[in-house]
Structure formats: structure tokens, C-alpha cells
Amino acid sequence: MPRGDQLTRQWKLVQLLSGRLGRTLAQLCGELGVTKRTVQRDLEVLTAAGFPVTSDMRNGTVFWHFMEGFHAEAPVALTLSEQMALYFSKGLFKPLQGTPIYESLEAAIQKIGSQLPPQSFKFLRGLEQGISVSSFGLKDYSHSKQVIQALTRAVFNKLKARIAHRAVHHEQAIEREVDPYKLWYVNNGLYVVGHDHLKNDLRVFAVERIQSVSLTKRRFEIPPDFNFEEFKQTAFNMIWGEPQEVKIRFSASQAPYLKERTWHPSQKIEGEEGGSIILTLQVADLWEVKRWLIGFGADAEVLEPGQLREEIVTECSALRRLHRGRLR
Numbered sequence: 001m002p003r004g005d006q007l008t009r010q011w012k013l014v015q016l017l018s019g020r021l022g023r024t025l026a027q028l029c030g031e032l033g034v035t036k037r038t039v040q041r042d043l044e045v046l047t048a049a050g051f052p053v054t055s056d057m058r059n060g061t062v063f064w065h066f067m068e069g070f071h072a073e074a075p076v077a078l079t080l081s082e083q084m085a086l087y088f089s090k091g092l093f094k095p096l097q098g099t100p101i102y103e104s105l106e107a108a109i110q111k112i113g114s115q116l117p118p119q120s121f122k123f124l125r126g127l128e129q130g131i132s133v134s135s136f137g138l139k140d141y142s143h144s145k146q147v148i149q150a151l152t153r154a155v156f157n158k159l160k161a162r163i164a165h166r167a168v169h170h171e172q173a174i175e176r177e178v179d180p181y182k183l184w185y186v187n188n189g190l191y192v193v194g195h196d197h198l199k200n201d202l203r204v205f206a207v208e209r210i211q212s213v214s215l216t217k218r219r220f221e222i223p224p225d226f227n228f229e230e231f232k233q234t235a236f237n238m239i240w241g242e243p244q245e246v247k248i249r250f251s252a253s254q255a256p257y258l259k260e261r262t263w264h265p266s267q268k269i270e271g272e273e274g275g276s277i278i279l280t281l282q283v284a285d286l287w288e289v290k291r292w293l294i295g296f297g298a299d300a301e302v303l304e305p306g307q308l309r310e311e312i313v314t315e316c317s318a319l320r321r322l323h324r325g326r327l328r
Contacts, residue, residue: 009032009034009042010045010046012031012032013028013032013039013042013043013046014046014051016028016031016032017046017051017053017064017065017066018065018066019065020065021063021065022055022056022063022064022065023063023064023065024061024062024063024064025039025040025062025064028064043064051066052066052067053065053066053067054066054067086108086109089105090102090105090106090109093105093185094138095138095139095141095188095189096141096185096190097141097142098140098141098142098145099141099142099144099145099148099190100145100148100149100152101148138188139188139189139190139208140208141190141207141208144190144207144208144210146213147207147210147211147212147213148190148207150213150214150215151180151183151192151207151210151213152183153215154180154213154215155180155181155182155183155192157219158179158219158220158221158222159215159216159217159218159219159220160177160178160179160215160216160218160219160220161177161178161179161180161213161214161215161216162175162176162177162178162213162214162216163175163176163177163178163205163210163212163213164210164211164212165205165209165210165211166209166211167209168209173211174198176196176197176198176199177196177197177198177216178192178194178195178196178197178203178205179194179195179197179220179222180192180193180194181193181194181195181222181226181228182194182228183207184204189206189207189208190206190207190208191204191205191206191207192204192205192207192210193228193231195220202226202231233264233265233266234282234283234284242284243266243282243283243284244282244283244284244286244305245280245281245282245304245305246280246281246282246283246286246289246302246304246305246308247278247279247280247281247302247303247304248278248279248281248293248300248301248302248303249272249276249277249278249279249300249301249303250276250277250278250279250296250299250300250301251276251298251299251300252274252275252276253299254296254299254300255271255275255276255277258277258279259277263279263281264281264282264283266280266281266282266283267279267280267281268280278303286305286307286308286311287311289308290308290311290312290315293312294312294315294316
């Protein structure tokens with residue numbers, strides 16, 4: 001059995017043993033989907049790691065659980081499985097290394113480790129060897145520590161802020177005053193959403209492009225009609241606006257991959273004869289969808305709207321000219 005499967009199963013076993021009523025051996029076998037002998041070996045592993053596994057007889061049946069008071073002794077009211085989940089969550093936030101957010105998570109995890117018996121924390125370290133979180137195209141926030149600290153304070157205290165923001169195609173940063181409504185972590189990137197007084201509009205700013213932040217003593221109020229969840233749902237990725245219907249046919253070879261994921265809250269998937277599917281989305285910006293679809297090559301055919309189909313034809317024609325020129 002792969003090491004990762006074994007460790008994942010033992011993690012689930014810890015969750016099952018954390019229940020107040022405990023589990024019988026038969027119940028553990030059923031919920032873990034393994035044999036009685038495998039469960040017994042896993043119980044031995046947890047015991048050797050320092051977990052206080054015990055059992056008691058009730059109406060002629062043996063129930064397995066952790067010793068009473070095991071969780072109550074912890075200064076923080078978290079179950080062991082919750083502590084474990086937090087321990088591994090740092091992998092999801094790895095792109096934010098060098099920022100106050102990641103450093104605070106690391107500090108919290110160390111506190112959790114100090115609450116566990118040494119052998120139990122060693123067991124968690126062993127789980128880390130079997131579970132990995134990877135990200136593609138990470139941003140570098142090592143120089144944004146003070147910016148993130150200031151933005152966090154502005155968001156939670158509703159303070160107007162003056163920022164120096166450099167757009168991607170501009171050489172110089174532009175000073176502007178913003179009301180920062182929310183910090184938004186999406187696709188391994190950190191953004192601030194708020195009202196831009198320079199443009200008098202709702203804007204999203206990439207944090208790594210903000211060179212400095214100075215807080216004012218003036219406060220702002222978030223408009224009562226601002227709904228961040230609704231705001232997000234019109235965007236395919238980051239760009240929002242008035243949604244329009246997009247329909248794409250994906251080949252049978254790509255259909256299983258597409259059906260495994262949620263690409264957008266509005267998505268609808270319709271199967272076709274032969275195994276292909278039609279994916280329907282309600283999104284605002286076609287540029288983000290175009291960039292995503294080009295990665296599928298000829299396995300993705302745009303059915304609607306015509307504008308998106310024409311943009312992809314233009315983009316692919318430009319790619320063809322560029323690469324044909326390189327071959328000469």
C-alpha cells in the first residue's frame with residue numbers, strides 16, 4: 001500500500017477515535033474500508049506515537065477511543081483532528097511565505113505542537129511526509145510584509161488608506177486613496193478589494209504591485225449593497241462585470257477531467273453522445289476564459305458567444321504566425 005494512503009487512513013482513524021462514544025472494531029473496519037488486522041496495526045501505530053488509545057466494554061462489545069479528558073487538557077478548545085487540519089493548512093498558504101499571514105500561521109502551528117506529547121507531534125511530522133501541497137506560478141510576497149500589515153489593519157479597522165500602486169504596464173506608481181473592503185486570496189495571489197477614490201469605482205489591486213501604504217485616521221463604511229459573494233460570482237477568475245453566457249464543447253478525452261472540478265459556481269455540464277460534454281458558464285470577462293481555453297487546444301470548441309470564438313481564432317492565428325516565423 002502506498003505510504004500516502006496509509007498515513008491518510010491513520011489520520012482518519014484519529015478523527016474517528018476523537019468521538020465521545022468511540023467506535024467498535026467492526027465500525028472502524030467499515031468506515032476505513034480495511035480489514036480487522038489493518039485496523040489493529042493502525043491502533044498499535046497510534047499508541048506507539050503517544051496517542052492515549054484505550055478501550056472499554058459496553059453491553060459485551062469493545063469500543064475504542066481516546067482516554068477521557070485527552071482533548072479537554074489542551075489550552076485551546078480544538079479537537080486533535082482540528083489541530084491536525086490546521087497543521088497541514090500551511091501548505092495551502094505556502095505562496096504567502098515571508099508575510100505576516102504565513103508567519104502567524106507558523107506560530108499557531110508551533111503552539112499546537114507544544115500542546116501535544118512529543119511522540120504525537122512526531123507522528124504529525126510523519127504525516128507531513130505523506131501529504132504534500134504544491135502550487136504553480138507562485139508570487140513573491142517577501143517584500144510586501146509591511147504593505148500586508150498595513151492593509152490588514154485598514155481592512156479590519158475600516159480606515160481609509162493612501163497607496164502607491166504600479167499597474168503592470170506602467171513604469172511609475174500612481175498615488176490613490178482607497179477604502180479597502182476586503183483582502184482576497186485567490187489562485188495563489190493576494191488582492192485588496194475596495195473603492196478607489198481616484199476612479200470613483202470598485203477596484204481590485206494586486207498586493208505585490210502596491211509599493212507603499214499609509215493609513216489615514218478617517219474611517220469608511222462599506223456600502224450596504226456591496227455583496228462580495230455576488231461580486232465574485234460574475235468573474236471567471238478576477239475580472240467581474242455583467243455576466244454573459246459562454247458555451248464550450250470539450251472532447252471525450254477531456255470530459256472526465258472537466259467533470260472532476262468546479263470551474264465556476266454557475267457551471268452546467270451536459271453530456272453528449274460519444275462522450276463529449278458541453279460546459280455552460282455565466283461569466284463577465286471573455287479574456288480570462290479565452291486564456292483558459294487556449295490551453296486545451298483543439299479539445300475545446302467555443303459554441304457561444306461568437307465574439308469569444310473570433311478572439312480565439314485571432315489569437316491562434318497570431319501564435320501560428322509567430323511560431324512559423326521561428327521555424328524559418
